[in-house]
Amino acid sequence: MSVTVTFAGSGDAFGSGGRFQTCILVDTPVTRFVIDFGASSLVALNKMGIEHNTIETIVLTHLHGDHCGGIPFILMDAMLGAKRETPLTIVGPRETEKKLVALSEATMPGMHFMIPKFDLTYVEIDVLNPTQIGNLIITSFPANHTGQTKPTSVRVEVAGKIISYTGDSAWNKYIPKVAENSDLFICECYYYEKPIRFHMNYKDIKAHWNELKAKRTVLTHFSREMMLNKDSIPEETAYDGLVISL
Ligand SMILES: [Zn+2]
Numbered sequence: 001m002s003v004t005v006t007f008a009g010s011g012d013a014f015g016s017g018g019r020f021q022t023c024i025l026v027d028t029p030v031t032r033f034v035i036d037f038g039a040s041s042l043v044a045l046n047k048m049g050i051e052h053n054t055i056e057t058i059v060l061t062h063l064h065g066d067h068c069g070g071i072p073f074i075l076m077d078a079m080l081g082a083k084r085e086t087p088l089t090i091v092g093p094r095e096t097e098k099k100l101v102a103l104s105e106a107t108m109p110g111m112h113f114m115i116p117k118f119d120l121t122y123v124e125i126d127v128l129n130p131t132q133i134g135n136l137i138i139t140s141f142p143a144n145h146t147g148q149t150k151p152t153s154v155r156v157e158v159a160g161k162i163i164s165y166t167g168d169s170a171w172n173k174y175i176p177k178v179a180e181n182s183d184l185f186i187c188e189c190y191y192y193e194k195p196i197r198f199h200m201n202y203k204d205i206k207a208h209w210n211e212l213k214a215k216r217t218v219l220t221h222f223s224r225e226m227m228l229n230k231d232s233i234p235e236e237t238a239y240d241g242l243v244i245s246l
C-alpha cells in the first residue's frame with residue numbers, strides 16, 4: 001500500500017464554492033492521520049464514508065476555526081455516538097490544548113464533565129524542532145498569519161514520504177524549507193491577484209515558484225475570487241474528494 005492523501009476539505013473559512021474547510025487525510029501502511037480539522041470536517045468525513053475513529057493523529061497548523069473548529073464535534077462523537085476506544089493524539093502549536101478546551105466548552109457547554117474512554121493526548125510542538133509522534137516525524141515552521149492563532153506551516157515525514165502544508169500564511173523565508181524535497185507540498189493560494197494580509201495569492205506563488213523544490217505541488221484554500229480563476233491556471237489545484245497517491 002502506498003501513501004495516499006485525500007482532500008476531505010479543501011475550502012476557505014467561508015464555504016467558498018461550497019467546499020468544506022481544511023481537512024487533509026493521509027493514509028499510510030503504518031498510520032492514518034489528518035492535517036487540520038475545520039468546523040465542517042466531521043461532515044466532510046461522514047460524506048466520504050470515512051470513520052473518524054480510525055484517525056490516530058490530528059495535526060493542526062494553527063488555531064483558526066476553519067482549521068481546528070471541528071475538534072469539539074469529533075471529540076463529542078468519539079465519546080458518544082462513535083464510541084471510540086483507541087488513543088487519539090492532537091498535535092498543534094503552543095496553547096492548542098487550552099484553546100481547544102475553551103472552544104469545546106463554548107460550542108458544547110457541559111462537555112468538560114465528560115471523560116473520554118480512550119486516551120486523548122495533546123502534544124504542543126515548538127517550531128523548527130522535529131518531533132516524533134508515533135510513526136510521524138513532524139516539523140513545524142513559523143508562518144506569517146494572525147499571531148493569536150500561533151500560526152505554523154508543517155512538514156510530516158511518514159512511511160518514507162514527506163507531506164508538507166503551508167497552512168494559512170503570507171510568503172516568508174521558511175516556505176522553501178517547508179516545500180523542499182516534499183513528495184507532496186500543499187500550498188495556500190487564497191486569492192488570484194488581490195493582495196491580502198496574512199495569506200498568499202497566486203501572484204505570490206508564481207513569483208517564488210522556482211524556490212519551491214517539491215516533487216509535486218497542489219494549491220488549496222481558495223476564496224470566491226480564486227474559484228473563478230482556478231481553471232485558467234496550469235498548476236494542480238485541490239478540490240473536495242481529490243485523492244493523490246504518492
Ligand atoms: Zn484558513
Ligand SMILES: [Zn+2]
Pocket residue numbers: 062064067145149168
Ligand atoms: Zn487562518
